[in-house]
Amino acid sequence: MKRLKKRGLALLLATVVICCTSLSASPVSAEVSPSPAPAVASQETLRLGERIYREGILPSGKPLRVSIKGDSAVPGMTFACVSCHLRSGLGAFEEGVYTPPTNGAKLFKPRPVLHRGLELSAQPPLRPAYTDESLIEVLRTGSDPKGRVLSEVMPRYLLDDQDARVLVAYLRSLSAQFSPGVSDTAIRFATVISEDIPPEKSTAMLAAFDAYFDSRNTQVRAVADPRSKGSYRRMAEKMFGSKELATRTTSLSRWILKGPPETWRSQLEAYNGKEPVFALLGGMVSGQWQPVHQFCEENGIPCLFPNTDVPVISDTDWYTLYASKGYYQEGEGAARYLNNTADLPGEHPVVQVVRDSPEAAALAAGFQQTWQGLGHKAPVTVSLPRGKVLDGDFLQRLLASHTTAVLVIWDDAAAIPALEWLARHDGRPAMVFLSARYLGESVWSLKKSVRDFTYLTYPYSFFPTAGMGKPQLQGDAQKTLRQADIPLKNEVEMITSQTNAVTKLLTSLLIELKGNYYRDNLLDVTGTMMEEQHPVYGQISFAAGHRYASRGCYIVQLSPGDTPELVKKSGWEIQ
Known part of the structure; x- marks a missing residue:
């Protein structure tokens, strides 16, 4: 698992894989009835549960502690759930290792047997739906709802009743419903533009976006048209990655910001309150991107590749993915x-x-x-x-x-x-x-x-970019660049190319979501993507938690x- 190797969590990987496999893979003969639905958790409870899940910090401020074979009690920050199950709780499959979901939409329902992505409803589920009590039990003792004792390498979390219920309350809420901006038939995005951006720049960006969304929605409508041949529909579904994605249209709203930057926050809140979106794409404003960055951070809205040379530099913020640090x-x-x-x-x-x-x-x-x-x-x-x-x-x-x-x-x-x-x-x-x-x-x-x-x-890749053609790698043998070949030549052309890079990335991400339309999942799957080619920055790379795709x-x-x-x-x- 490349991401975990980078973190040096070999023990964690072994622990979680055994734990997750044991929790979810063994057939059972009968389903355990779920407990009555708990009362809606307070925002403070969810905040505290989120901190346990993401940081391994208890409500008291002390580190979560675990018991593993050979150690009676060790700090559990290394074993925070997010390390393997990701921010969205949907887990991952990398290099043959599967980490199953722990989110509300999956954890508290029976887990069916799947074959080639299809549920085998005639067979008993792989595991019953967890209840609050059975989930707390397995976290503490490693004993699943059927009484099986899991492997000793699995950590036993030393949680008291109150802390355990705080964590479980958060798990119930985690990716339990699709994020705002998603309906049964459509996914809505937006791009942000300040009104003082020169028209030639905003027009270049919007024209590239319009071409992408028009083309994609034309294909979606063709799939839905009963007059379309079956072969065409199958080809389109394959191109989209799934039949489910091939039936969802996508749209792009334009959030135009007026006046000085100190007024932008209220405008962004008003746009989002009236028309919530799944994510922001591209965008450009005069000056720094910080007001939009902060809005996205506090509202949990992903923003992909805004056109800015002065991004926010942070090691901890999550929701904005920049092409570079500018x-x-x-x-x-x-x-x-x-x-x-x-x-x-x-x-x-x-x-x-x-x-x-x-x-x-x-x-x-x-x-x-x-x-x-x-x-x-x-x-x-x-x-x-x-x-x-x-x-x-x-x-x-x-x-x-x-x-x-x-x-x-x-x-x-x-x-x-x-x-x-x-x-x-x-x-x-x-x-x-x-x-x-x-x-x-x-x-x-x-x-x-x-x-x-x-x-x-x-800061740009060292390759000929006349016409913004296919880039070469940064490490190529080319030593010089002519004036006609560099991105500094044509700013409008750069904007078009960078917008096309956003839509290319979006296409890949929508496929990788696999129908799980959660905002955190959009960024989770970004962190697992392979290196890509960018028309301005050349070879860019992604990794879990990295917010700057070009770093050279x-x-x-x-x-x-x-x-x-x-x-x-x-x-x-x-x-």
């Missing part, structure tokens, strides 16, 4: 490249000049946090106020105050004249770093005199010729 990722790449450069000149501190803008702030944060995390002293950071020109006088005062071999300039194209001043300055730093994304197309205006000491962070950056320079090209100076600096 500008922050470039700052990380510059820090790692400097750290890995054996002949880094001098012992003086790195100096970074930071423009007063969200883009520059993200670049600086990525650089500083990574640089210090690698064991270096914090860089000297000099702010560049909005409207202030970065010119020779500014740099002269800066270099007179700070001796440095490395100058990092997080500014847009306005910084280019300052580079030309540095080229004429005898005491200039040996290396100067800037962001190719932040410079935009102006990167090609760098004069020959500055190219030998100017290094650029480049190149360091490049411009070639000295009259027709400059980007030249690799590093490999793909993985974050």
Whole structure:
């Protein structure tokens, strides 16, 4: 199980597999009658149960404790249910190992015998429906409803009555009903756009979405048309992955945000209250994505690949899946490249000049946090106020105050004249770093005199993208890129390509849901997907809990010729 191997949970895997197999696979001769439906749990009870399930923390704040063979009582955080049964409670099947569901829709019903996905109702169920009491019993003692004692490698959870019932109450609610935005015949999505986005950009994104949803719904209607030939319906069902999915239409609402960002939250709540959706797709707003990110986090709504260069950087948030860390990722790449450069000149501190803008702030944060995390002293950071020109006088005062071999300039194209001043300055730093994304197309205006000491962070895949054709891997042999071949050439084309990447991902995810339309399950199955190809970032990868699909950056320079090209100076600096 690749995901668990990465976590180093070999013991957990062995434990849970034996536990789950024992709980669910043995035939029984009679079904145990379920207990009367319990009263609806309070929100506080569900919150506490969720914490046990996801974090292994009891309502008291103490860690869940378990008893396993050879140890009478050990901390149980490693054995939190989410580790194998996932956030949705639907379990997983990886590398031949099956972890069954523990969600409310499955756990408290008899589990039928399945053959090729079909229920064999004539046979006794694999197990009876759990009751609160029988589930608590098996968690504590390892004894199932028929009195069988499960393997000793299964942990026995040391839960008192109150904590046990809190956990069971949460399990009853977990993925018990399909998430909002899903009906018997349709799945509703939305995309978020702020009204000040240039029309050519929003039009490019919406046109790509409309083409996808129109095509898909045309096929769904054709499957439902009684005049369609059986062979066509079977072919369409195979393409959709299941007959069930082939009968559901999909729609995309447009949530247009107006006014300043501090008013967006109430607008998002109003849209969602009027027309709940299963997930948000793509989207673009002016400035930072943070207001939308926070809305999704607090409402439990997945958001797939928003078009933003300033995403929220978090190790714990769950609901937004970004294509990359944006500008922050470039700052990380510059820090790692400097750290890995054996002949880094001098012992003086790195100096970074930071423009007063969200883009520059993200670049600086990525650089500083990574640089210090690698064991270096914090860089000297000099702010560049909005409207202030970065010119020779500014740099002269800066270099007179700070001796440095490395100058990092997080500014847009306005910084280019300052580079030309540095080229004429005898005491200039040996290396100067800037962001190719932040410079935009102006990167090609760098004069020959500055190219030998100017290094650029480049977060895109190193492959020809004219027409946004099939990408190559980041590790390919190609060393240079022409101006005509890079994503910086055409921003509208990039938006179209990234939107197509969202719809490609959505197609795969809908199939992998297997009819289990729960929001957490959408993100659970994302974490089990194989590597994919992205038209802008190249090879992207997913893993359980990862929220940034692209996690690398190149360091490049411009070639000295009259027709400059980007030249690799590093490999793909993985974050």
